[in-house]
Amino acid sequence: MPLISKVLIANRGEIALRVLRACKELGIATVAVHSTADADAMHVRLADESVCIGPPPSRDSYLNIHQIVAACEITGADAVHPGYGFLSENAKFADILDAHGITFIGPTADHIRIMGDKITAKETAKALGIPVVPGSTGEVRPENALEIAREIGFPVLIKATAGGGGRGMKVARNEDEVEEAVSTARSEAAAAFGNDAVYMEKYLGKPRHIEIQVVGDGEGNAIHLGERDCSLQRRHQKVWEEANSPALNVEQRMKIGEICADAMRKLKYRGAGTVEFLYENGEFYFIEMNTRLQVEHPITEAITGIDLVHEQIRVASGAGLSVTQDEIVFQGHAIECRINAEDPRTFVPSPGTITHFHAPGGLGVRVDSGAYQGYKIPPYYDSLIGKLIVHGRTRVECMMRLRRVLDEFVIDGIKTTLPLFQDLINNQDIANGDYDIHWLEHYLAQPAE
């Protein structure tokens, strides 16, 4: 791969370490950037070089484009991997790197823009043959909202076109609720995203969240790597993810996967991406596409044996995909638990020093974490401190292994969400794979035993 020799990793925490590992395996030099709060982070220790890019607040460090470009110039990095979050879906950042002759390990700025605006994303998906949630074509205004809601049929969901993180969403269950739902969604969207445009969709009652992993080479070749079921969510944040979905059979998987791969071929999409759907009564409904690596990507790696960061670097350097669709074999079942430094019941963040840390091991176990004994978790960033990924030949084997592994994992000194997973692993609905996107909220609303 001649084009890339040194990658600057514009991120922190477990994902910075994840990207660093892939670069090392490919023989590519690494540059870590960090805020003053992250000087002791594992990815900083393991990188070939590191540059401090500012004070703790993200806007002054991990979101500071000028500092990151300057760090590339100082170190001679010829490519940037953005990880997830921060600048990973910032089209302006991709443009600026391009103008400086630095490779952005991700899609083109145009593709980021198309998918970043949800109305455009939905229209594009539809034109590419992807099934979408029935809803408004274009923006919904207070004047036309009622008429559109009647056409769609109640209940309806009003969503921000610039949306993210589940903000700016409001349900209207009947005609009387439309006006207020639209105006609240608009003002929430304006406050959160500086853009008050909203659109309307049919509100699905008990869907699952199922997403398809795709990778394209930018030349019209693309593959899909099956699906992930991320229905177990709290406040629209994923908590536990599985591949494959307990709800799909092989034919359904290959059919929706092929629809997505085909759409990426038509789009000449470059890089890794995730096409997200709600799934109800055997039907898929596109909700959005993320044009980056996702937190839960390791479960796809577990069942396919394909390193997604290797593929991202390959396609960014013009080396193409390492596999064709026919060569991909889906093996067994994988589950990821997101371990947050939070109280397992109230989810209040719990930063502090980790006094003891013992990661589990054995066949089929992967821990992606920058945490270690003595590590002080800074209070400035999100509370994900690690991911536990378990693989087995069947879902039953995977669950049995997860139960064993959760007992081995020791993180002392702070509160973590590990006990939540110990509860979930003993739940009958989870054992049966019988849950939708509301299941976890209902479960957590029950009084603790």
Ligand code: ADP
């Ligand atoms: P965001 O970008 O804010 O995360 P998404 O469009 O991805 O917004 O939706 C986030 C979550 O909101 C989904 O995972 C699902 O739980 C819920 N949701 C979104 N659209 C609908 C819908 N039409 N019906 C029911 N729930 C929905």
